Amino acid sequence: xxxxxxxxxxxxxxxxxxxxxxxxxxxxxxxxxxxxxxxxxxxxxxxxxxxxxxxxxxxxxxxxxxxxxxxxxxxxxxxxxxxxxxxxxxxxxxxxxxxxxxxxxxxxxxxxxxxxxxxxxxxxxxxxxxxxxxxxxxxxxxxxxxxxxxxxxxxxxxxxxxxxxxxxxxxxxxxxxxxxxxxxxxxxxxxxxxxxxxxxxxxxxxxxxxxxxxxxxxxxxxxxxxxxxxxxxxxxxxxxxx
Amino acid sequence: xxxxxxxxxxxxxxxxxxxxxxxxxxxxxxxxxxxxxxxxxxxxxxxxxxxxxxxxxxxxxxxxxxxxxxxxxxxxxxxxxxxxxxxxxxxxxxxxxxxxxxxxxxxxxxxxxxxxxxxxxxxxxxxxxxxxxxxxxxxxxxxxxxxxxxxxxxxxxxxxxxxxxxxxxxxxxxxxxxxxxxxxxxxxxxxxxxxxxxxxxxxxxxxxxxxxxxxxxxxxxxxxxxxxxxxxxxxxxxxxxxxxxxxxxxxxxxxxxxxxxxxxxxxxxxxxxxxxxxxxxxxxxxxxxxxxxxxxxxxxxxxxxxxxxxxxxxxxxxxxxxxxxxxxxxxxxxxxxxxxxxxxxxxxxxxxxxxxxxxxxxxxxxxxxxx
Amino acid sequence: xxxxxxxxxxxxxxxxxxxxxxxxxxxxxxxxxxxxxxxxxxxxxxxxxxxxxxxxxxxxxxxxxxxxxxxxxxxxxxxxxxxxxxxxxxxxxxxxxxxxxxxxxxxxxxxxxxxxxxxxxxxxxxxxxxxxxxxxxxxxxxxxxxxxxxxxxxxxxxxxxxxxxxxxxxxxxxxxxxxxxxxxxxxxxxxxxxxxxxxxxxxxxxxxxxxxxxxxxxxxxxxxxxxxxxxxxxxxxxxxxxxxxxxxxxxxxxxxxxxxxxxxxxxxxxxxxxxxxxxxxxxxxxxxxxxxxxxxxxxxxxxxxxxxxxxxxxxxxxxxxxxxxxxxxxxxxxxxxxxxxxxxxxxxxxxxxxxxxxxxxxxxxxxxxxxxxxxxxxxx
Numbered sequence: 002x003x004x005x006x007x008x009x010x011x012x013x014x015x016x017x018x019x020x021x022x023x024x025x026x027x028x029x030x031x032x033x034x035x036x037x038x039x040x041x042x043x044x045x046x047x048x049x050x051x052x053x054x055x056x057x058x059x060x061x062x063x064x065x066x067x068x069x070x071x072x073x074x075x076x077x078x079x080x081x082x083x084x085x086x087x088x089x090x091x092x093x094x095x096x097x098x099x100x101x102x103x104x105x106x107x108x109x110x111x112x113x114x115x116x117x118x119x120x121x122x123x124x125x126x127x128x129x130x131x132x133x134x135x136x137x138x139x140x141x142x143x144x145x146x147x148x149x150x151x152x153x154x155x156x157x158x159x160x161x162x163x164x165x166x167x168x169x170x171x172x173x174x175x176x177x178x179x180x181x182x183x184x185x186x187x188x189x190x191x192x193x194x195x196x197x198x199x200x201x202x203x204x205x206x207x208x209x210x211x212x213x214x215x216x217x218x219x220x221x222x223x224x225x226x227x228x229x230x231x232x233x234x235x236x237x238x239x240x241x242x243x
Numbered sequence: 244x245x246x247x248x249x250x251x252x253x254x255x256x257x258x259x260x261x262x263x264x265x266x267x268x269x270x271x272x273x274x275x276x277x278x279x280x281x282x283x284x285x286x287x288x289x290x291x292x293x294x295x296x297x298x299x300x301x302x303x304x305x306x307x308x309x310x311x312x313x314x315x316x317x318x319x320x321x322x323x324x325x326x327x328x329x330x331x332x333x334x335x336x337x338x339x340x341x342x343x344x345x346x347x348x349x350x351x352x353x354x355x356x357x358x359x360x361x362x363x364x365x366x367x368x369x370x371x372x373x374x375x376x377x378x379x380x381x382x383x384x385x386x387x388x389x390x391x392x393x394x395x396x397x398x399x400x401x402x403x404x405x406x407x408x409x410x411x412x413x414x415x416x417x418x419x420x421x422x423x424x425x426x427x428x429x430x431x432x433x434x435x436x437x438x439x440x441x442x443x444x445x446x447x448x449x450x451x452x453x454x455x456x457x458x459x460x461x462x463x464x465x466x467x468x469x470x471x472x473x474x475x476x477x478x479x480x481x482x483x484x485x486x487x488x489x490x491x492x493x494x495x496x497x498x499x500x501x502x503x504x505x506x507x508x509x510x511x512x513x514x515x516x517x518x519x520x521x522x523x524x525x526x527x528x529x530x531x532x533x534x535x536x537x538x539x540x541x542x543x544x545x546x547x548x549x550x551x552x553x554x555x556x557x558x559x560x561x562x563x564x565x566x567x568x569x570x571x572x573x574x575x576x577x578x579x580x581x582x583x584x585x586x587x588x589x590x591x592x593x594x595x596x597x598x599x600x601x602x603x604x605x606x607x608x609x610x611x612x613x614x
Numbered sequence: 615x616x617x618x619x620x621x622x623x624x625x626x627x628x629x630x631x632x633x634x635x636x637x638x639x640x641x642x643x644x645x646x647x648x649x650x651x652x653x654x655x656x657x658x659x660x661x662x663x664x665x666x667x668x669x670x671x672x673x674x675x676x677x678x679x680x681x682x683x684x685x686x687x688x689x690x691x692x693x694x695x696x697x698x699x700x701x702x703x704x705x706x707x708x709x710x711x712x713x714x715x716x717x718x719x720x721x722x723x724x725x726x727x728x729x730x731x732x733x734x735x736x737x738x739x740x741x742x743x744x745x746x747x748x749x750x751x752x753x754x755x756x757x758x759x760x761x762x763x764x765x766x767x768x769x770x771x772x773x774x775x776x777x778x779x780x781x782x783x784x785x786x787x788x789x790x791x792x793x794x795x796x797x798x799x800x801x802x803x804x805x806x807x808x809x810x811x812x813x814x815x816x817x818x819x820x821x822x823x824x825x826x827x828x829x830x831x832x833x834x835x836x837x838x839x840x841x842x843x844x845x846x847x848x849x850x851x852x853x854x855x856x857x858x859x860x861x862x863x864x865x866x867x868x869x870x871x872x873x874x875x876x877x878x879x880x881x882x883x884x885x886x887x888x889x890x891x892x893x894x895x896x897x898x899x900x901x902x903x904x905x906x907x908x909x910x911x912x913x914x915x916x917x918x919x920x921x922x923x924x925x926x927x928x929x930x931x932x933x934x935x936x937x938x939x940x941x942x943x944x945x946x947x948x949x950x951x952x953x954x955x956x957x958x959x960x961x962x963x964x965x966x967x968x969x970x971x972x973x974x975x976x977x978x979x980x981x982x983x984x985x986x987x988x989x990x991x992x993x994x
Contacts, residue, residue, distance in 0.1 A: 051639040052357055053513040055714035055742070059649075062642065062715060063670060069643040076641060162639060164369060165357055166513055170520035171369045174388070178377045181387035195387045197254045281960055356741050360637040372626050379619065410795075414948065417955035418963055482794075484802055485960075501745045501794055509746055510714065 005188035005220070008180075009206055012036070014142040022210045029206065035140035038133065039150050043080055044157030044169055046130050050076050052165030071121045077162040079123045083131040084155070086113055188220050202226070249383040250452035253460055258393040259386060259529060260440050260447075260464035264471060265396050266526035269519050270348055272437055273475045274483070274494040275576050280431045281485045283421020284476050287431040292469045295438045298588065299465050302444060303458045305595040308602050310454045314445035314591055315540050321598040330594065331541035334442075335534050337586055339554070341439070342530040343561040344574050346370055349523055351566060352493050353516075364563070370527060371559050377528040378535065378551040385528045396522045399515050400471060403495065404478040406502040415481050436580040440468055441587045446533060492568070531555060646709035650763075650775060652720045652756030653733060656692045663725065665699035666690045667711065668760050686764045690757065696736050713742040717775035719749050719793065720756040720812075723825075723832065731830035734797045745794035748775070751825040751832060754814040762819045781821055786845055786854025787838035788821035800830055804950040804968065808844070811835050828944040836937060843934035846895055846927070847947050849877050855902065858926045861918040869902040870923055875984070882953040884966065888974040891949055893931070895981045899923065901988040916985050923983040931979050943973045 012032050017025040049056050050065070057065070072079065090109040094102055113131070117123045134154070141147045153176060160168030183190040193203035202219040215231055217223045251259065280287045309317050314334075319327040350366045358366055377385050421427040444461050448454050479494045482501065491497045499515040534554045539547035652666035668688045689707070693699030700711050719737065721730055737743050752759040763775070782790050791809045799807035806827055813822040823837045824844065836844060845851040851874045860866040879894035901919065938944055950968040957963040 049513075050642050054642055054645065054712065055510040055744070056513050058508065059647075059670075059715040059717075063647065066642045066645070066647070069641065072643075075639075164365070165639075166517040167353060167357070167366065167369055167520060170517055170524065171373050174373050174521055174524040175376050177388050177391065178380050178384045181391075182380050182384040189387070191387065191391075195390045196252055197390065283959075358638045365637075368626070375626075376623075412951075414951035414955060417951070418957045418959050420958045421960060423959045423961045482798075484798060484804075503746050510744055 005185035007185065007188060007192050007220075008190055009192075009204075011141075011143040011146040012206075013208075017208060022208050025208050029208070032140060032142060035137040036146070036150065037137075039137035039141060039147075040154055041157060041169070042130060042134050042137070043084065043154060044161040044172075046127075046161075047076055047080055047158055048161035048165040048169055051162060065124070065126050068124045068126060072124050074122070076127075077158070079127050080131070080158060083113065083117075083123060083127060084134075084158070087131060087135055088151070192220050193218075249381070249386065251386055251450050252452055253456050255386045255390055256447060256451060256456075256460045257464045257467070258390045260443055260460075261393050261397065261467060261471075262389050262522055262525050262529065263440050263443055264468035265393070265400065265519075265522050266345055267437065267439055268400060268471060268475050269493075269495055269523065270345060271491075271493055271575065273472065273479050274491065275580075276434050276437060276476055277480055277483075277485065278490070278576075279434060280427050281421040282416055282418055282480070283427035283431065284480055285416055285473075286419055287421070287427050287434055288469075288473050288476055290428065290431065291434050291437065292473070294432075294435060295441070295465065295469065296462075298592075299441065299444070299461050302441070302592075302595065303461060305599050306448060306457065308599055309448075311449050313447070313449050314594065315537060316449075317598045318594050321594055321601060326594070328541060330591075331537050333586070333590070334537050335541075337442070337582065338530050338534045338537070339558060339561065340582070341579070342527055342534075342558055344571070344579060345523065345530075346527060346558065347562050347566055348493075348571055348575070350562065351571070352496065355492070367559060367562050370524065371555055373524045374527050374531050374555050374558075375551055377524070378531055378555075379548060381548070382532055385525065385532060389525045389529070392518075392521050392525055396518055397471065399518045400475065400495070403499045403502065403515060404474050407478045407481045407498065410481050412481075415484055416477075433580060433584065435588065436583040437472060438465075438587065439583050440464065442583070443533075445591055446536075527558075531558065640710070644709055645712035646707050647712050647715045649716060650718045650720060650760055651696075651713070651716055652688075652722075652752075652760050653696070653725060653730075654722045654755045654757060655725045655728075658692060662692045662694060663696075663699070664690055664692050664757070665696060665703075666757050666760055667700075667703060668764065688757065688760050688764065696733060697740075713740060714744065716743060716747050719747060720752050720759055721750070721809075722752050722755045724755075726751045726809075726825060726827075726832035729829075729831045731800055734793075734800055734830075737793070738797045743793065745792065747793050748810060749791050749793055749796040750810045750812050752812050752814055758814045759812055759819055762814060762817060765817065782845075783852045784854075785821075785838075786842040786851060787823065788841060789824045789845065790850065791824075800827065804945070804954065805948040806944040806946045808946050824946075826938065826942050826944050826946055828942060833942045833944055834937075836934060839930055840934040840937065843927075843931045844947065846874070846897070847878060847880070847893060847931065847934070849874070856923075856926065856930075858919075858922050861922045862915075868919065868922075870899045870919075870983075870985070871902050872897050872899045872983070874898075880949070880952055882949050883956065884953070884971075885976075887966075887971060888976060889949065889953065889971060890976050890978070891935075892978045893980070895927070895931075895979075897923075897927070897981065897983045899983055899985050901985060920983050920985050923985070924981045927981045927983065928979050931981070932977065935975075935977050935979075939973055939975050939977075945969070945972050949975070 012029055014028075017028065020028075054062060069076075074082075086109075090105060090113070094105045094109075097105060114128055118125050118128060138147055138150060141150065153172075156172050156176075157169055160172040162168070164171070180190055181195060189196060192198060193200060193205055198219065202216055204214075204218055212232075212234055215227060215229050217226050217228050219226065276287070277284045306312075309320075312320075315327060315331055318330040346367070350363060350370070353366055354361070354363060377388075421431075447460065448457055451457060451460070475495065478498060482498055483491060483494060496512060496516070499512040500510060502511050503509045504511075531551060531554050535547035535550040538544075538550055538554070544550070647669060648667040649670040650666075650668040652668070654664040654666070656662035656664045666688050668686060670686055689703055691699050691702045691706075693702060700713075704710055721733070734749075750759070782788050788810050789808055791807075796807050796809055799805050806829070808824045808826060809832075810821055811823045811825040813820045823835050823841045825832050826834050826836060839856070842851070842854045842856065845854070851872070854872050855869055856872060857867045857869055860868050875896040875898045878896075881892045883890055935947075938946055945968070950972070953966075953968065954960075954963045
């Protein structure tokens with residue numbers, strides 16, 4: 002079903018139903034971590050390095066400070082350069098033919114990685130932050146969620162630079178208010194968790210085993226809410242008795 | 244008649260009440276309780292909790308005759324437009340005042356710690372923008388955001404509290420009855436000001452989807468709020484023993500500064516500040532929503548959203564008044580204390596009782612329906 | 615309608631940008647992080663103090679060519695207060711001093727004896743100081759301690775102070791005196807404060823016991839073994855090693871590794887207006903070395919070792935209690951707090967004037983040590 006589109010659908014990929022339910026749930030947790038880091042990590046990095054230095058462990062802080070001694074640009078400028086370069090490389094990779102795509106990847110790695118650090122344009126730790134953010138962005142299964150994350154990431158970076166965690170809290174609050182206001186064909190965006198619905202009759206974040214998937218989602222208001230009998234795999238019991 | 248289009252479910256209503264209690268814990272309210280009764284804070288909290296619970300049970304009974312009505316409707320029933328106007332103005336003033344001291348206290352704390360050189364307007368503008376946007380979008384979105392934020396905030400407060408287990412010892416709570424019996428039980432009665440959440444119970448009924456859940460919601464939210472307050476008081480008493488002469492500016496924040504995980508993770512207070520900031524945004528949005536709602540009810544406006552601009556501007560103007568630590572202390576420890584006691588346990592309770600008596604003795608009455 | 619919202623939000627955003635100037639945004643590289651703060655009495659003027667600050671370099675090698683952070687330096691300045699000293703140093707150094715990664719605050723013994731409440735409250739009022747940084751008292755000047763620590767290791771880093779101070783977990787020769795605990799005890803009337811006492815030799819620094827405070831001045835020290843007794847009584851013993859005379863051969867010594875079994879059972883009560891304190895300790899130990907032939911499987915042998923251990927620890931605790939009661943008159947073990955549980959109200963407890971009657975205390979100490987094993991060998 003394409004509609005109604007709820008947030009949980011964007012964290013699910015098509016093949017999850019065919020995998021072991023344990024592994025499918027594990028992958029879902031990995032995707033949640035990916036969404037979190039893809040959205041917040043650059044913003045947190047800017048906020049922490051500019052306003053909340055006490056959060057960083059002492060050894061790491063001295064290493065970062067030492068690495069940043071030779072860099073002429075402030076953190077915000079660095080991170081905006083890197084993020085925009087990353088987006089440019091991604092766009093360029095779409096437009097070129099497949100034979101050039103590996104070259105683009107190598108050039109990107111060289112420009113964004115080694116050469117920029119050697120030329121003291123960016124610090125090494127920033128490369129790690131941007132690369133990890135990019136990888137987390139690729140791990141999100143749905144393209145439309147990725148596009149939304151890519152835009153909001155810049156809002157978090159700018160607000161993190163303006164006011165540290167106050168800016169990030171403000172942006173998160175506004176972002177979440179807007180998301181909570183969304184409905185898709187009358188269904189709230191964060192169903193079944195906000196507003197809280199009966200998780201027995203609605204599929205939640207954790208995917209149930211195959212033998213428990215006997216009901217369709219209640220919020221779909223289907224004609225036949227029961228997809229299959231409660232005990233649909235009779236042969237399992239028969240095998241046990243034999 | 245003004246209408247709030249969105250009706251809350253049980254869980255949402257409980258979360259709304261909890262966010263109000265959390266915002267009071269983040270202010271220095273638990274420390275004022277300890278300051279007044281010393282080590283007798285535990286006995287005093289149990290005593291205050293029992294009084295509050297009895298009060299809420301009586302309030303539930305008094306509201307039974309007025310389903311889907313709030314205190315404004317009841318005051319209109321009792322005393323006509325005059326009493327309705329008076330009560331509405333009192334509540335608008337109280338909501339704005341409490342939002343002002345919460346915001347002022349928190350903004351000044353942020354300014355001391357993170358924004359030394361920036362002007363206060365800079366910090367306040369973020370809050371104002373957040374309140375404006377959330378109220379313009381609507382109450383539904385605010386309530387849903389609160390449902391998401393409350394579990395994380397409660398977990399953060401509980402984490403801050405359980406981090407004191409290293410310093411925990413029963414000797415810090417002895418002698419159990421505080422300075423003396425009079426201070427703990429007679430003067431300690433004033434500590435019922437910590438039950439500010441009861442103010443919201445007066446307005447809850449019309450906002451609920453099913454008003455017959457009112458009793459469950461009030462009892463459940465009160466119980467959880469009291470447990471949070473009790474645990475906070477215990478933890479602050481552990482870290483700041485009563486014999487100390489120093490008084491912390493914000494005890495829960497100083498508590499969060501002491502959390503360490505091994506050798507490398509220290510000073511996690513910034514993460515707690517992040518979570519508390521989001522909950523303060525939620526609380527202020529709810530406060531301004533209540534101001535708008537009461538004003539719309541008073542003036543029979545159909546839509547209260549546009550009032551957000553004026554109420555937020557008033558709050559902004561209040562916060563720009565000259566503020567220093569001594570003024571903040573007087574406002575929180577004295578004015579706020581007596582105001583809440585007079586409002587919650589005084590004026591409105593009397594109005595409810597009188598309205599019930601009027602209903603009982605007047606013949607031919609049907610149930611009052613508003614909202 | 616929508617255009618009005620957008621216009622309004624745009625105006626607000628512009629306003630935010632105009633009003634920012636990013637006043638408080640300060641990059642990591644613009645701070646001068648110090649790992650230790652030292653305070654001495656000034657040699658030039660009695661009313662001044664000498665403030666020393668020590669920075670750190672990262673222990674891992676870095677490709678950066680910055681010279682400033684490759685070595686650890688100590689800067690000193692004469693000033694009236696800590697904050698004025700830091701202000702003067704900010705003027706001298708090219709970066710702003712940041713105290714959020716300070717691991718140790720060191721006072722010289724001379725200044726500790728005059729009273730340090732003002733300094734502690736000033737640092738407690740500072741938004742940057744960590745509550746987990748340690749308070750140390752140096753036997754010589756704090757500059758000597760900082761200098762010795764710097765010279766003692768090639769790869770100096772902020773961790774060095776943590777390593778020094780974590781020795782309490784396995785030696786028991788010093789105490790864990792974090793800033794938070796120290797400052798709350800300094801302002802507390804029921805329990806007196808203790809701090810780590812560092813013995814400064816020619817080239818080395820040794821954690822050797824604890825400094826005892828009464829109100830806000832240092833009144834004396836307890837040595838390493840007495841510190842073990844203090845940890846046992848206050849239930850903070852993680853592990854320690856004590857040498858006891860071999861009961862079968864007086865010329866040899868047995869090393870016993872001790873751990874606590876449970877919280878010490880302490881009963882404090884008033885008898886004839888004098889405190890009577892009964893202490894019951896339960897410890898568990900293992901024998902690390904014995905020297906001559908010894909059969910650990912013989913229960914009589916174990917019993918003899920346990921009895922010797924008990925006598926030794928009892929004597930140690932009595933020496934420690936006698937010192938803090940008669941000599942220093944400072945209740946660092948927190949017996950006052952234990953007595954307060956017997957009173958219903960604070961007013962009733964304040965009537966006994968605990969600080970005045972503490973020096974008349976009498977003690978009864980019982981120690982029960984259980985020797986469980988001898989590490990790897992059962993017989994020697």
